[in-house]
Amino acid sequence: MLLMWIVVISNLLDLGLGLNGIWYRLPTRAIYLLNTVYLITRQFIIVGYAGYIVLCTDSGKLVSKEWKIVCAITNLYGFFLIFGNIKFHWLFLTDVQGNYVRGQQIWLYYIFAICYIVFAIWHLIRYGHALDWSRKIALLVFVMIPALGAFLQYAFPGFNIESFTLTIGMLWVYLNVPKTNRMLDSDTSALNQYAFSCKMESLTGQKVKGHLVVIRFRDKSAIQDRYGLESYKKLMREVTYELCSLQGRDRVYYLRDARFAVILDGADTDKAYDIAKNLMNKVQKQWKIYGNEITVWGVGAFLSIPDDVRNINDIYSYLAYLEIMPSLHGGSMYEGGHLDVAYMKRYGEIERAIERALQKTSFEVYYQPIYGVKEQKIIAAEALLRMYDEEMGFISPEEFIPIAEKNGKIIEIGQMVLESVCRFLQKEDITKYGLHYIEVNLSVIECMQDILPEEIKKTLEKYEIDPQLLNLEITETALAQSKAILADNMRKISEMGVSFSLDDYGTGYSTITYMMTLPFRIVKIDKSILWSSFENERAMIALCASINMIKEMNMEIVVEGVESREMAQKLTQLGCDYLQGYYFSKPLPVNKFIECISKNPIFLFDKE
Structure with a gap:
C-alpha cells in the first residue's frame, strides 16, 4: 500500500x-x-x-x-x-x-x-x-x-x-487480497479450516515432501457440560497459544471441534516425529481455566506428505479415524502408515453414501416375518433397513448403522424408517392377514432423545395408526447408556399403547434389573446364543435357563437366527413364543412381504 x-x-x-x-x-x-x-x-x-x-x-x-x-x-x-x-x-x-x-x-x-x-x-x-x-x-x-x-x-x-x-x-x-478474517477462526484467532485447506492443496499439488501432525482432544462434550461453553473456548485458545509458541502462528490450524493440525519443519522424518511427540506432551496436561483445573487427553496422527496424504480429504479421514476408534489410547501418537487407511476410506465413502441416500430417499425398508409357535403361522414382522448405493452397491446395516450413529444421521434415518412403517400400516390392514404388530428398531442415540415420545406420538397421529400395531426394539447397548432418560421415555411411550422388545439379549450388557424394572413385553434372544447352544452343551444349558427365567417373569420370547427345522423344533419344545430366521423367511421388500402374508399358511415344520 x-x-x-x-x-x-x-x-x-x-x-x-x-x-x-x-x-x-x-x-x-x-x-x-x-x-x-x-x-x-x-x-x-x-x-x-x-x-x-x-x-x-x-x-x-x-x-x-x-x-x-x-x-x-x-x-x-x-x-x-x-x-x-x-x-x-x-x-x-x-x-x-x-x-x-x-x-x-x-x-x-x-x-x-x-x-x-x-x-x-x-x-x-x-x-x-x-x-x-x-x-x-x-x-x-x-x-x-x-x-x-x-x-x-x-x-x-x-x-x-x-x-x-x-x-x-x-x-x-x-x-x-483475501480478507484476514476469512482465514482466522473466530474463537481462537488461529488459522482456520479454510486456511488449512488452501495450504494443504498447495503442498499436495506441488508434491512437496513434508510432515504434519493432527491432534484430536477427547471429552469435548464432557468439558462443555461440566465447565460451560466459555471455559471450553478459553481452553482451546490456551492450547492454540501453546502450539503457536512452539511452532509459530503460521503453522498452527484450528479445525473446530477440539481438532488441531500443525505443519512441521523439515523433511527429516525422525526429527519431525520427535517434534510431534513434544507438541502432544506440551498440550496434554492440566490447564487452569477460570479457576478450574481441566485435564485434557488427546490422540494424534503423524502424517507424511505425500506418502500418507495425497489430498485434503485424506486429512479429514485420519481425523475421523481418530474420533471413531475407541481402542486408540489417549496421549498416543500414531504414524499414518500404521493406521488402517483402507478402513478410513471405506468409512468416508459410507458417510457420503448415507448423505446421498438421505437426499434421494433411497433407503428401503424390508420386513422379516416372525413365526408364532402357538398360531403356527406368521404373526408379526421386523422392519429392517436396507441400503443400495449407485456407486458402492449394497452396504450392510452392520456397516452403515454404526457410522450413522457416530455422525448423528441415525436420528434422521430412524424417523424415516418409522414414517415408512406407518405409511405401510396405513395402507395395509395387517390384522386381516393375522399379524399383530410390526417391530421397529430404536438406536442408542434415539433412545437418549428427550423428544422421542413426542415425535412417536406425532407420527402415529399423522398416519392414524393404532399404537398397539407398533413394537419398538431397544438393544442392550442402549440400556447401558442412561437408564433414567430411557426409563422415562419408555414410560411415556408405553402409556400411548406402544409395546417394547429387548433386542440382542445375551450379547453382554443386559441385567435382570433392566428386565424387572423397564416395561418390556418381549425379550429377543440373540442368534449367537442360539447357534452356540447347538455346538456347546454349556451354551444349551444357558439358553434353557434364560428361557425359563424370562417365562417366569411373564414376558414373551422371540428367538432370532432360526435357520433349520431342528432349531425350530427344539425351541418349540423349550416353550418359546415366536421364532425368526431364514428357516421361515429372509427379509423381504414390501411387495414380496405382502405376497407372503397374503398366503400365510399353517407352518408345521415339515419344510426341508
Missing part, C-alpha cells in the same frame, strides 16, 4: 508540475531526484509483484538457490543502474530545456522488469494448483497490467503510461 501511494503521488506531482509549467523551471537536481525516487519505487514494486505471486502460490520453499541468486543479482544490478545514472546517465537525462531524454542503457532496465514478470507468470502457472480460477485470473491480470504498461512506455516514451498502470496494478492487488 505504501508503494502504491508513492506511485500515485508521483503521478500527481508529474501531472501537476507538467500542466502548470513548473516542471521545466525546476532545478536539474530536483528533476533527477524525482525521477530517481520514481525508479526506485518502480523497482520495489516489480520485485514485490513477483514476491506476491510466490506468496499466493505458497511456493517460496520451491524457489531454488540458483533462482534466488539470479534474482538477487538482477535486483542489485537494477539499483546499480538507478544510482549510477546520477553520474553516468545510463537510464535518463534532462537536456538544457528540461526535457526528459532516455539513456543508452534503458533497455537493460526493461529487460530486468520483463525477467521478473516472466518469473511471476511461470510460478503462477506451475504452482497455482490450490488457487481457484477466479483467483488465478485476478493474479494474471495483476501481472499483465504492468507488463502492458512497460511495453507501451517503451514504445511511447512521451506518455507517462507505466506509472499509471503500476498504480492500477497495485489497486487490483489491494482489492483482491
Whole structure:
C-alpha cells in the first residue's frame, strides 16, 4: 500500500508540475531526484509483484538457490543502474530545456522488469494448483497490467503510461487480497479450516515432501457440560497459544471441534516425529481455566506428505479415524502408515453414501416375518433397513448403522424408517392377514432423545395408526447408556399403547434389573446364543435357563437366527413364543412381504 501511494503521488506531482509549467523551471537536481525516487519505487514494486505471486502460490520453499541468486543479482544490478545514472546517465537525462531524454542503457532496465514478470507468470502457472480460477485470473491480470504498461512506455516514451498502470496494478492487488478474517477462526484467532485447506492443496499439488501432525482432544462434550461453553473456548485458545509458541502462528490450524493440525519443519522424518511427540506432551496436561483445573487427553496422527496424504480429504479421514476408534489410547501418537487407511476410506465413502441416500430417499425398508409357535403361522414382522448405493452397491446395516450413529444421521434415518412403517400400516390392514404388530428398531442415540415420545406420538397421529400395531426394539447397548432418560421415555411411550422388545439379549450388557424394572413385553434372544447352544452343551444349558427365567417373569420370547427345522423344533419344545430366521423367511421388500402374508399358511415344520 505504501508503494502504491508513492506511485500515485508521483503521478500527481508529474501531472501537476507538467500542466502548470513548473516542471521545466525546476532545478536539474530536483528533476533527477524525482525521477530517481520514481525508479526506485518502480523497482520495489516489480520485485514485490513477483514476491506476491510466490506468496499466493505458497511456493517460496520451491524457489531454488540458483533462482534466488539470479534474482538477487538482477535486483542489485537494477539499483546499480538507478544510482549510477546520477553520474553516468545510463537510464535518463534532462537536456538544457528540461526535457526528459532516455539513456543508452534503458533497455537493460526493461529487460530486468520483463525477467521478473516472466518469473511471476511461470510460478503462477506451475504452482497455482490450490488457487481457484477466479483467483488465478485476478493474479494474471495483476501481472499483465504492468507488463502492458512497460511495453507501451517503451514504445511511447512521451506518455507517462507505466506509472499509471503500476498504480492500477497495485489497486487490483489491494482489492483482491483475501480478507484476514476469512482465514482466522473466530474463537481462537488461529488459522482456520479454510486456511488449512488452501495450504494443504498447495503442498499436495506441488508434491512437496513434508510432515504434519493432527491432534484430536477427547471429552469435548464432557468439558462443555461440566465447565460451560466459555471455559471450553478459553481452553482451546490456551492450547492454540501453546502450539503457536512452539511452532509459530503460521503453522498452527484450528479445525473446530477440539481438532488441531500443525505443519512441521523439515523433511527429516525422525526429527519431525520427535517434534510431534513434544507438541502432544506440551498440550496434554492440566490447564487452569477460570479457576478450574481441566485435564485434557488427546490422540494424534503423524502424517507424511505425500506418502500418507495425497489430498485434503485424506486429512479429514485420519481425523475421523481418530474420533471413531475407541481402542486408540489417549496421549498416543500414531504414524499414518500404521493406521488402517483402507478402513478410513471405506468409512468416508459410507458417510457420503448415507448423505446421498438421505437426499434421494433411497433407503428401503424390508420386513422379516416372525413365526408364532402357538398360531403356527406368521404373526408379526421386523422392519429392517436396507441400503443400495449407485456407486458402492449394497452396504450392510452392520456397516452403515454404526457410522450413522457416530455422525448423528441415525436420528434422521430412524424417523424415516418409522414414517415408512406407518405409511405401510396405513395402507395395509395387517390384522386381516393375522399379524399383530410390526417391530421397529430404536438406536442408542434415539433412545437418549428427550423428544422421542413426542415425535412417536406425532407420527402415529399423522398416519392414524393404532399404537398397539407398533413394537419398538431397544438393544442392550442402549440400556447401558442412561437408564433414567430411557426409563422415562419408555414410560411415556408405553402409556400411548406402544409395546417394547429387548433386542440382542445375551450379547453382554443386559441385567435382570433392566428386565424387572423397564416395561418390556418381549425379550429377543440373540442368534449367537442360539447357534452356540447347538455346538456347546454349556451354551444349551444357558439358553434353557434364560428361557425359563424370562417365562417366569411373564414376558414373551422371540428367538432370532432360526435357520433349520431342528432349531425350530427344539425351541418349540423349550416353550418359546415366536421364532425368526431364514428357516421361515429372509427379509423381504414390501411387495414380496405382502405376497407372503397374503398366503400365510399353517407352518408345521415339515419344510426341508
